[in-house]
Amino acid sequence: MPKQYFDFNSLKFMLYKVHDLPGILSKAHFAEHDMESIDLFLNSVKDFSDQELFPYLKEMDEQPAIFKDGKVKVHPQVKNIMKKGGDLGLIGTPINFDDGGLQLPLAVHTAAYYIMDAANNAVPGYTGLTLGAAELIVEFGNDALKEKYVPNMLSGDWGGTMCLTEPQAGSSLSDLTTSAAPQKDGCYKISGQKIFISGGDHEYVDNMVHLLLARIEGAPAGTKGISLFVVPKYKVGEDGSLSPNDVATAGDFQKVGQKGYCTTHLMFGEKGNCQGWLVGEKNLGLKYMFLMMNGARIAVGRGAAGIIEAAYQASLEYAKERAQGRRLIGGKKNLEEGQTLIINHPDVRRMLLMQKSISDVSLSLVLLAARYRDLSENAETKEERDQYHLLLEMVTPMVKTLPSEMGITSISNGLQVLGGYGFCSEYILQQYYRDIRIFPIYEGTTGIQSLDLLARKIPMADGAALKLLSNEILQTIKAASTYEGLKGYGEQLSKQLLQIGKVLGHLSSFAKAGDFERSIADASIFMDYFGRIVGGWLSLDLAVKSHQAILTDDKSFPASMYEQKIHTMKYYFTYELPKCEGLRAILMNKEHITIPEQSTVFS
Amino acid sequence: MPKQYFDFNSLKFMLYKVHDLPGILSKAHFAEHDMESIDLFLNSVKDFSDQELFPYLKEMDEQPAIFKDGKVKVHPQVKNIMKKGGDLGLIGTPINFDDGGLQLPLAVHTAAYYIMDAANNAVPGYTGLTLGAAELIVEFGNDALKEKYVPNMLSGDWGGTMCLTEPQAGSSLSDLTTSAAPQKDGCYKISGQKIFISGGDHEYVDNMVHLLLARIEGAPAGTKGISLFVVPKYKVGEDGSLSPNDVATAGDFQKVGQKGYCTTHLMFGEKGNCQGWLVGEKNLGLKYMFLMMNGARIAVGRGAAGIIEAAYQASLEYAKERAQGRRLIGGKKNLEEGQTLIINHPDVRRMLLMQKSISDVSLSLVLLAARYRDLSENAETKEERDQYHLLLEMVTPMVKTLPSEMGITSISNGLQVLGGYGFCSEYILQQYYRDIRIFPIYEGTTGIQSLDLLARKIPMADGAALKLLSNEILQTIKAASTYEGLKGYGEQLSKQLLQIGKVLGHLSSFAKAGDFERSIADASIFMDYFGRIVGGWLSLDLAVKSHQAILTDDKSFPASMYEQKIHTMKYYFTYELPKCEGLRAILMNKEHITIPEQSTVFS
Numbered sequence A, B: 001m002p003k004q005y006f007d008f009n010s011l012k013f014m015l016y017k018v019h020d021l022p023g024i025l026s027k028a029h030f031a032e033h034d035m036e037s038i039d040l041f042l043n044s045v046k047d048f049s050d051q052e053l054f055p056y057l058k059e060m061d062e063q064p065a066i067f068k069d070g071k072v073k074v075h076p077q078v079k080n081i082m083k084k085g086g087d088l089g090l091i092g093t094p095i096n097f098d099d100g101g102l103q104l105p106l107a108v109h110t111a112a113y114y115i116m117d118a119a120n121n122a123v124p125g126y127t128g129l130t131l132g133a134a135e136l137i138v139e140f141g142n143d144a145l146k147e148k149y150v151p152n153m154l155s156g157d158w159g160g161t162m163c164l165t166e167p168q169a170g171s172s173l174s175d176l177t178t179s180a181a182p183q184k185d186g187c188y189k190i191s192g193q194k195i196f197i198s199g200g201d202h203e204y205v206d207n208m209v210h211l212l213l214a215r216i217e218g219a220p221a222g223t224k225g226i227s228l229f230v231v232p233k234y235k236v237g238e239d240g241s242l243s244p245n246d247v248a249t250a251g252d253f254q255k256v257g258q259k260g261y262c263t264t265h266l267m268f269g270e271k272g273n274c275q276g277w278l279v280g281e282k283n284l285g286l287k288y289m290f291l292m293m294n295g296a297r298i299a300v301g302r303g304a305a306g307i308i309e310a311a312y313q314a315s316l317e318y319a320k321e322r323a324q325g326r327r328l329i330g331g332k333k334n335l336e337e338g339q340t341l342i343i344n345h346p347d348v349r350r351m352l353l354m355q356k357s358i359s360d361v362s363l364s365l366v367l368l369a370a371r372y373r374d375l376s377e378n379a380e381t382k383e384e385r386d387q388y389h390l391l392l393e394m395v396t397p398m399v400k401t402l403p404s405e406m407g408i409t410s411i412s413n414g415l416q417v418l419g420g421y422g423f424c425s426e427y428i429l430q431q432y433y434r435d436i437r438i439f440p441i442y443e444g445t446t447g448i449q450s451l452d453l454l455a456r457k458i459p460m461a462d463g464a465a466l467k468l469l470s471n472e473i474l475q476t477i478k479a480a481s482t483y484e485g486l487k488g489y490g491e492q493l494s495k496q497l498l499q500i501g502k503v504l505g506h507l508s509s510f511a512k513a514g515d516f517e518r519s520i521a522d523a524s525i526f527m528d529y530f531g532r533i534v535g536g537w538l539s540l541d542l543a544v545k546s547h548q549a550i551l552t553d554d555k556s557f558p559a560s561m562y563e564q565k566i567h568t569m570k571y572y573f574t575y576e577l578p579k580c581e582g583l584r585a586i587l588m589n590k591e592h593i594t595i596p597e598q599s600t601v602f603s
Helices: A008-018 A021-025 A035-062 A077-087 A106-119 A124-140 A143-154 A285-321 A346-377 A382-417 A419-423 A429-438 A446-457 A460-481 A484-512 A523-551 A559-576 A579-587 B008-018 B021-025 B035-062 B077-087 B106-119 B124-140 B143-154 B285-321 B346-377 B382-417 B419-423 B429-438 B446-457 B460-481 B484-512 B523-551 B559-576 B579-587
Strands: A066-068 A071-073 A158-163 A179-182 A188-198 A207-216 A227-232 A234-236 A242-244 A247-252 A263-268 A275-278 B066-068 B071-073 B158-163 B179-182 B188-198 B207-216 B227-232 B234-236 B242-244 B247-252 B263-268 B275-278
Touching: A008 A021, A008 A035, A008 A106, A008 A346, A008 A523, A008 A559, A021 A035, A021 A106, A021 A346, A035 A077, A035 A106, A035 A429, A066 A247, A071 A247, A077 A124, A106 A124, A106 A285, A106 A346, A124 A143, A124 A158, A124 A207, A124 A227, A124 A285, A143 A158, A143 A207, A143 A227, A158 A188, A158 A285, A188 A207, A188 A227, A207 A234, A207 A263, A207 A285, A227 A234, A227 A285, A285 A346, A285 A382, A285 A429, A346 A382, A346 A523, A346 A559, A346 B446, A346 B523, A382 A419, A382 A429, A382 A446, A382 A460, A382 A523, A419 A429, A429 B429, A446 A460, A446 A523, A446 B346, A460 A484, A460 A523, A484 A523, A484 A559, A484 A579, A523 A559, A523 A579, A523 B346, A579 B579, B008 B021, B008 B035, B008 B106, B008 B346, B008 B523, B008 B559, B021 B035, B021 B106, B021 B346, B035 B077, B035 B106, B035 B429, B066 B247, B071 B247, B077 B124, B106 B124, B106 B285, B106 B346, B124 B143, B124 B158, B124 B207, B124 B227, B124 B285, B143 B158, B143 B207, B143 B227, B158 B188, B158 B285, B188 B207, B188 B227, B207 B234, B207 B263, B207 B285, B227 B234, B227 B285, B285 B346, B285 B382, B285 B429, B346 B382, B346 B523, B346 B559, B382 B419, B382 B429, B382 B446, B382 B460, B382 B523, B419 B429, B446 B460, B446 B523, B460 B484, B460 B523, B484 B523, B484 B559, B484 B579, B523 B559, B523 B579
Parallel strands: A158 A207, A179 A207, B158 B207, B179 B207
Antiparallel strands: A066 A071, A179 A188, A188 A263, A188 A275, A207 A227, A227 A275, A234 A242, A247 A263, B066 B071, B179 B188, B188 B263, B188 B275, B207 B227, B227 B275, B234 B242, B247 B263
């Protein structure tokens, strides 16, 4: 196993300086925290991850979660992770003090979980989904539900899940059919099945609290008739006693990656005896769920960012130790020389720089989204709240997608750095290559996120969100323009930015002519294109802030780190951003290649 | 499991029409064959693959090759594959009748093995490497070696391997240290270890014949001092009896993919008692091996092409059966409608078309290389031989690399088509995603192939190979220009072709200024760039020949297949070729981002 799975200096630099944690902490809501307490908290998360997560990464892959005798068996370390994670407050990081949480900014929560993701990417789901489920109850549930469930979840004694997907509906939530029949006592009788339920069942918690989407009898069709319920595995008596609630586990999906993380198939009410309690109002379930889902989407991007970084550290360590071949200097190789370390081969260096730049951009993007949410929720004026809310909405599909998609490429390159060993189970890269593959699927596939970006977020509020984001980018370009060494990169970004309007104009011309399907058919290409430009912005922003730190002789972090950030930005602008030229050429096409009626049937 | 793993019509169209098998068969060397006998042969290979390979694809993954008690255990089906493959002549397809083979064109061999690769991608290595080892003996060995080893290899009773890689040398063959000490009886005492030896040891053959690279004592340093030896696991007595030859198996590498295929670590002469027999002349071993290696590189591309196609078929089948969501027509979804098949969603269709186009281009490329070799080896004039030889040399690094690299993207998209199920072990896509990952590493990594392309093949014979290839491309453009519907695509390709010189001029300007390392530092990007243009050519060629078949009402294949080929070309020109714009922008950079002295140290 590699010695290191993330770069703490880089994380702190991004959180503290680049994404201005002091600015977030200055909000009244966070008055109990200061930079020192946050630093201690993150250090404790690193210790926890060093001890409880990273050492089990490979073992949990080799001893996957399985379904046997009607039960899901997971690695026993899950018990420690839930309990010690609960003790550390990790199941309640952003939840208010009053509700038993740490009342931390989402940016800090994101940084903390990023460390855990990098250490053992599947495992933070056990605590993280429990937290998500608890948040839904805190946010929308009544006091009875809160009291009954939340404290046991935050302590790690009970787990929590999100139950959305059904076999016949997949991503199409309007087609879900799990039903809820009102009972006299105010609760509902639940009947249906849910699949792909992460962390859905295991023996290391005493109860499992499912936050489940279902239709109340007679509810409107589609997404407008979906309500949210708390459906525990065991019903909780007045005295706290637990009794079965007719929630059965039908199986555990065996997967190619994240094998330590159980993914269950659950049956609700097979015996007609499963009770659920409504959360909030009827038929608003999807709205509630989507508030959480936006957080979940940041969490998916964060998970991908964590694996990307861990894979980078593993490739880097190998490349610094492995000698092979010779450099070609002066056109000839000198056989008398010993072999050189492979990190000295330009092609290996290119692959490492790709990993590093994608890691930087991914982490910065998830922290950005978290910061937008913190600033929106703690805004002092409505205008400010709306502004950051729009920015958050705008970046959410990208946060979910870019680290996930770029991660596959980045980690595949990371595996290539190791040559034949990269393909061997003994080395960790092959696990990361498998683990990362779920990320473009989790919580809305890339196709769905891309439609969200192009068809909903770009036109949202008459284009106001796009305008706000452009202004943010322009500010960075302006800052870059004041430094001779960075000016050219700002100009490059500026040129790319100017072209976006043309692309959007072209795509919307189809819609104007009534061809809506075609206007969004290339949404996934647009995601890659636009995301790459946003990546350029974040990369330049890192370089600007690093440059400023060098100029002001800021000793908070090593000078070498600042230099590296600038060089990594140069890599991105030289090898990643120019791909926009090709993507733009694709987007400007006038064809109907992917529209069924206009393309030949597949044989 | 999917019902289909390749498209026989498409394969036959490409082999028979597009790559003009009749033209190859008209050569004297192939006088015993005709189109009918080839068709029967390919049908028998399909039957063999249907019965002996495809049904074991998943099982061999789930019961991987392992090392236990000093022995490598592989799936028992390997026995049938070797014996029945031998009976079918598959271990001697291109070998002359006189040496016990079928004396078939390499193009036919390639088509036959492509079917097997698509059926069960790791398994054709068992017969294929045995064939490769036998070919080396036939080509360069003396009669005694031929008589002793070849018949038992061709029958599938004995296996064969290629032993190149050593732990300390990896891809750097100049650094290999396995030694050969001359003995009085004309043989050599071998000492050393070899790693990553595919099919290196198992119980289902009676002997294993290793073709091994080693240094004879006192040989020159580097690649000029390497000789080739036959080193059998068991020595063969005059009476045919077998006795141990001090070849021990130290382990079997556990891998993330191709798990049914053993990858061994072999120790030669640990007890000082391992005998090897020189093949051909001293110190020419690498030259011999590279003749074979070029064939092996076509074989790697072919294997990747096979998996790409099998993955496409699996994704396609799923997309045609799975209903989910609704189309967006007229800007609204109609919930009253039932869900649509996912193949009707433009984004899914785009992913399928990507898979299909990459499959077409990959298969056409491997058949092209095989055809070049057939035409070179059977040329009637020296000029013709040299010409096809140059073309073969030119395309070899691309054949190895493009299907391998594009395959990762293509199969990853194929997995995405299945959504969450794609990540589940129950479905085959996840296995293909793992299996394909070795291809950019096998037989010279992408980095090495790219250096070969840019630094050796492009400048080879004063650029004559590049010129020949350009002429081939121009011919296709000319043919396209005569059809109204294809003309525009030819023009697009022509524009791309014209830019290559500019890119090469830029890269060579570094070399002219003495900076050789920088001039080839972006070789992998060049491979992607140049390969995409070559892919465009092959795609257009398929479309031209399909169009001609429609015009002449050629009923050899279904008209729908011709239409599909044309549409797939349109996909490639709309979504894949334009990426060259971005890649060219990258290649034209003047920076030294990846050169060690000019980039900051990694932390």
